[in-house]
Amino acid sequence: ExxxxxxxxxxxxxxxxxxxxxxxxxxxxxxxxxxxxxxxxxxxxxxxxxxxxxxxxxxxxxxxxxxxxxxxxxxxxxxxxxxxxxxxxxxxxxxxxxxxxxxxxxxxxxxxxxxxxxxxxxxxxxxxxxxxxxxxxxxxxxxxxxxxxxxxxxxxxxxxxxxxxxxxxxxxxxxxxxxxxxxxxxxxxxxxxxxxxxxxxxxxxxxxxxxxxxxxxxxxxxxxxxxxxxxxxxxxxxxxxxxxxxxxxxxxxxxxxxARRNLSYTVMSKRKLLQLVESGAVNGWDDPRMPTISGLRRRGYTPESIVNFSKISGIAKRDSITDVALLEFCIRDYLNKIAPRVMAVLDPLKIVITNYPEDKEEFVDANYNDYEEGFGSRAVPFSREIYIEKEDFREEANKKFFRLKLGGEVRLKNTYIIKANEVIKDSEGNIIEVHCTYDEDSKSGSGTEASKRKVKGTLHWVSIKHAEKVEVRLYDRLFTDEAPDGHKERDFKDFINPNSLAIGTAFVEPSLKNSEVGDKFQFQRKGYFCVDTDSNTDKLIFNKTVGLKDSFAK
Ligand code: ATP
Ligand code: MG
Ligand code: MG
Structure with missing residues (x-):
């Protein structure tokens, strides 16, 4: 055997x-x-x-x-x-x-x-x-x-x-x-x-x-x-x-x-990687976009996922290119097993719950993992004003849109069902907030009839006054070509993706406040993130390690 x-x-x-x-x-x-x-x-x-x-x-x-x-x-x-x-x-x-x-x-x-x-x-x-x-x-x-x-x-x-x-x-x-x-x-x-x-x-x-x-x-x-x-x-x-x-x-x-291991959408020679560092195309050898061990570590990869990748991709007699999606599969698979699930809103839309008292706040008990034992839970604050993702709301939508729409209901993860009643716009017609009402009896886990009510769609959210504002770094491939150094007439640097790094802001639940460099989380519905080495006590910075969806199966 x-x-x-x-x-x-x-x-x-x-x-x-x-x-x-x-x-x-x-x-x-x-x-x-x-x-x-x-x-x-x-x-x-x-x-x-x-x-x-x-x-x-x-x-x-x-x-x-x-x-x-x-x-x-x-x-x-x-x-x-x-x-x-x-x-x-x-x-x-x-x-x-x-x-x-x-x-x-x-x-x-x-x-x-x-x-x-x-x-x-x-x-x-x-x-x-x-x-x-x-x-x-x-x-x-x-x-x-x-x-x-x-x-x-x-x-x-x-x-x-x-x-x-x-x-x-x-x-x-x-x-x-x-x-x-x-x-x-x-x-x-x-x-x-x-x-x-x-x-x-x-x-x-x-x-x-x-x-x-x-x-x-x-x-x-x-x-x-x-x-x-x-x-x-x-x-x-x-x-x-x-x-x-x-x-x-x-x-x-x-x-x-x-055979050497090659990976799609990157180069893998120290000489070429040095050129990326020296030309400023990346921010050092441990830039999270680099295929270096130190870059992958900073990106949120674990030793286990890299060793498993080596095992799965095997040792070959002939040169070939391994699909980077296999590497991504390995870290996603690992993080799925270990990462606590938390809530973070990357592109916020303000929700005002008009029938929720202004001074009130409450804490909801939220599991770090709803499906596995042993992850524990934390208390997440809830209040009258929350953020949800912009993409999770539409004024009008067809029946297949299982998120929030005007006149429709959704459940806020771990807590109440809310209904969208009114859209507030600025002078240019952009939606700046949505006024909702909540069903006071619908709180998850409260055992009431309303708490068991089935609504299509559950959204993640954060309480605005409790949320922590953080930086998020979202990465795309470093090269636009599958084999950037495989072109006789062109330099591999011609294929550098100019949009491989997008820096954004996110609002995260306060339980993340004391996170330390390297801590790994699943931001629910958004992907796996880890705390970057550039973080300090004033500002938390998260790297997106990998998305939730497996593109390898395709
Ligand atoms: P590079 O061009 O990246 O510098 P190298 O082969 O010159 O590669 P070394 O530091 O000499 O780098 O490599 C140490 C060991 O790792 C050697 O035994 C080498 O064959 C092996 N190695 C290097 N790159 C790869 C690769 N892409 N796949 C598998 N083994 C590799
Ligand atoms: Mg060499
Ligand atoms: Mg060598």
Whole structure:
């Protein structure tokens, strides 16, 4: 039963165990580059790797792949740690590729001594031209056959800072005719005169990703190194590099690839997300419109909903785009189970209940959830003047309009039935208030005949004098196109939706006054909302997380 639900990556591990791999040797890693915040695509990799850790009770390292000092920062390291923990996962160790710079350097000296690496003084354009194409072989660099002693000397000079950036590189000497382009004398080291967020100015040469990744996996004795499909063609090089260092007594890491998770109506690369942040298209990495973990958290997503999304969308062999509606389904489904139901009016219309005494106020007991036990209830104040939604009233309407119309009745949620008698308009003909009368005997739960009276339509409302005025932030998709980065001729930023954020005012019941950042509610009939991090004691701000309707089923 259980094996049926395994994805193909889990099946690889399962097969290795069946073929004799010792279960105690299993070890995984999640290897982000700290050059941006994690996004929902990373969540797939996190859930996969940490999920395997949980499944086999095996350690999972959080390894920062920090070999490019130009783009990496401590801020990103901190944010990544925070996000992984928030998702609910525990790593065994936090490690950094930069911890291995000395070991990589020592191995590199061995490569040079074995005649397997050389210093190339050509420009990057020359090197690129010599690389050939997938269908035509490359040509050898004129520096390829330098004597070992000269390579050692030049590499030392590289390390000592004698060369400018771009002037020289160290390359592995593999095969310029190889049918795999990655095997055509790949670069091992380049000069970068930049401070590293951890090693400072200790180094001015930095190892390339390919030379670093597999060796880091090996040093940590990772049994399975799972990465995304674009690295499939690198696997041969990953293995070649391992061949240079692996000791047969030890675990030899196995690289296997799975498809990246893409989501409709957004982009999912840190580089592109950084452009959105830097151009001001969004208000930071944690803008609630961003597909980042921090943006989703601020929007009101929970770890459970993101983990469930990862589970449902699965691990694929081929690239595809997952419908963002599935992500929305996951958070709606979760919030439906946990969010207290409260009343908030987003677009107010004043109702005056003319037969309700002016000085009177009363409190109605309202369940936080009418259908589930355990949510409790609160007292909601009611008085002569209330707000309902503008769209819930019409002067005239047909029989299918089950809300309030002139001469008609509705029940106010948790309390009385009211009848609309008169419309008050301003000089331009806009309705500014509606005068109603209430049926004094109709209060919900009072047990009277009138309280059981069936009227079509129940409206949410708030008492004007008790209501709290708050800001609401309503979000639309950040992009107008399903695959904004899928257009050859156009930049993804051309598809930014200019109306992705609408800021409005709402009136909420006073029970929400003391809400704290992150608190989540269902605003009845309006959607799920959570308290934004911009809130302060003077002003509550709510983000709309998601609407009530499921558009995924369509
Ligand atoms: P980006 O282009 O967003 O920076 P990346 O692959 O360069 O992506 P890394 O920080 O290197 O980002 O990713 C860490 C791990 O997460 C890698 O193993 C990578 O393959 C995986 N990963 C990144 N993006 C996705 C995605 N969209 N779907 C699944 N896994 C992903
Ligand atoms: Mg990467
Ligand atoms: Mg990247």
């Amino acid at each position: 259980e094996t049926k639900s395994l994805n193909f990556i889990e099946q690889i591990v399962e097969d290795d165990l069946a073929n004799g791999l010792d279960k105690s040797k299993l070890r995984f890693r999640f290897p982000p580059e700290p050059n941006g915040y994690l996004h929902i695509g990373h969540a797939a990799s996190i859930c996969l790797n940490f999920g395997l850790g949980l499944r086999y009770n095996a350690p999972v390292n959080l390894r920062f792949d920090d070999t490019n000092p130009a783009k990496e920062e401590q801020e990103y390291v901190d944010a990544i740690k925070n996000d992984v923990q928030w998702l609910g996962f525990k790593w065994d160790q936090v490690l950094y590729s930069s911890d291995y710079f000395q070991q990589l350097y020592d191995w590199t000296i061995d490569l040079i001594n074995d005649g397997k690496a050389y210093v190339d003084e050509q420009s990057s354009e020359e090197i690129r031209e010599q690389k050939g194409t997938p269908t035509s072989p490359g040509t050898n660099s004129p520096y390829r056959d330098r004597p070992i002693s000269e390579n050692l000397e030049l590499f030392q000079k590289m390390k000592d800072g004698a060369f400018d950036e771009g002037a020289v590189v160290l390359r592995a000497k593999i095969d310029m005719q190889h049918n795999n382009m990655h095997m055509r004398d790949p670069i091992l080291y380049r000069v970068l005169k930049k401070s590293h967020h951890r090693t400072g100015d200790d180094w001015c040469i930095y190892p390339m990703y390919d030379w670093t990744h597999g060796e880091s996996d090996y040093l940590e004795q990772i049994s399975h190194s799972f990465c995304t499909l674009e690295f499939k063609s690198h696997r041969e090089l990953y293995d070649w590099y391992l061949d240079q260092v692996v000791d047969s007594e030890k675990i030899r890491p196995k690289q296997r690839e799975f």
